[in-house]
Amino acid sequence: MALRTTFALFPSGVAALSAVVEGEHGKEPVVLVASSFQVGISLDPPLVLFAVQHTSSSWPKLKTGARIGVSVLGEAHDLAARQLASKALHATDRFAGIATTTLDSGANFIHGAPVWMECSIHSEVPAGDHDVVLLQVHAMGTAPDTEPLVWHSSAFRTLTPKASA
Numbered sequence: 001m002a003l004r005t006t007f008a009l010f011p012s013g014v015a016a017l018s019a020v021v022e023g024e025h026g027k028e029p030v031v032l033v034a035s036s037f038q039v040g041i042s043l044d045p046p047l048v049l050f051a052v053q054h055t056s057s058s059w060p061k062l063k064t065g066a067r068i069g070v071s072v073l074g075e076a077h078d079l080a081a082r083q084l085a086s087k088a089l090h091a092t093d094r095f096a097g098i099a100t101t102t103l104d105s106g107a108n109f110i111h112g113a114p115v116w117m118e119c120s121i122h123s124e125v126p127a128g129d130h131d132v133v134l135l136q137v138h139a140m141g142t143a144p145d146t147e148p149l150v151w152h153s154s155a156f157r158t159l160t161p162k163a164s165a
Contacts, residue, residue: 011152013037014073015050016084018100018108019065028092029100029108030065032058033085035151036130037070046137047122051130058091059131063121068135069107072115073149075158080110081149082156114146 015037020029036051048070052059062068073081084094099111107118119135150157 008152008154011150011157014077014081014149014151014156016071016073016077016081016110016113017050017062017068018071018110019062019068019106020102020108021061021065021106023061023091029095029102030058030061030091031084031094031108032056032062033073033081037072041134045122047134048117048119048137049132049134051127051132053130057087061091063133065106066120067103067105067107067138068119068121069103069109070115070117070119070135071110071113073110074112074114074143075147075149075160076112077110077149078156078158084110112143112146114143114148116141 012035015034016031017034018029018031020027032052034050037048039048041047041049080098083098086094100108101111102108103118105118109116117137118139119137122134122136125132147159150159
């Protein structure tokens with residue numbers, strides 16, 4: 001537990017990785033929320049990465065997509081992040097009430113994200129009880145005035161200071 005507590009004190013961004021893929025009932029969206037997402041891994045080719053647990057039920061479905069949409073979530077996405085990550089909801093129910101855009105490639109994006117990237121899988125590397133997944137970036141966009149959502153000390157937080165009472 002000390003290791004988990006120690007790791008939790010490192011702040012990180014929160015990314016929703018999503019695609020519309022062939023499912024049980026035709027095309028359906030699938031999502032995985034990751035706080036292990038990292039940018040700047042390589043500029044040539046442009047690579048980003050995230051780590052996914054071997055027990056993930058979303059990753060085997062998500063990786064069947066030709067392209068994956070990465071939405072770095074913003075401070076307004078606190079509740080959406082919880083909903084998208086919920087194991088209690090069916091995969092398609094995770095998107096209820098959340099505005100998205102899906103490209104012809106199948107990459108699916110969450111509206112209001114400060115950063116979005118259309119990616120494909122470059123490689124997967126086993127790493128203990130996780131796999132490290134390198135994604136190649138094909139397209140991107142930003143909304144620089146949108147503040148990010150941060151995962152710190154096992155909770156969603158924002159960079160915007162709270163108003164004093």
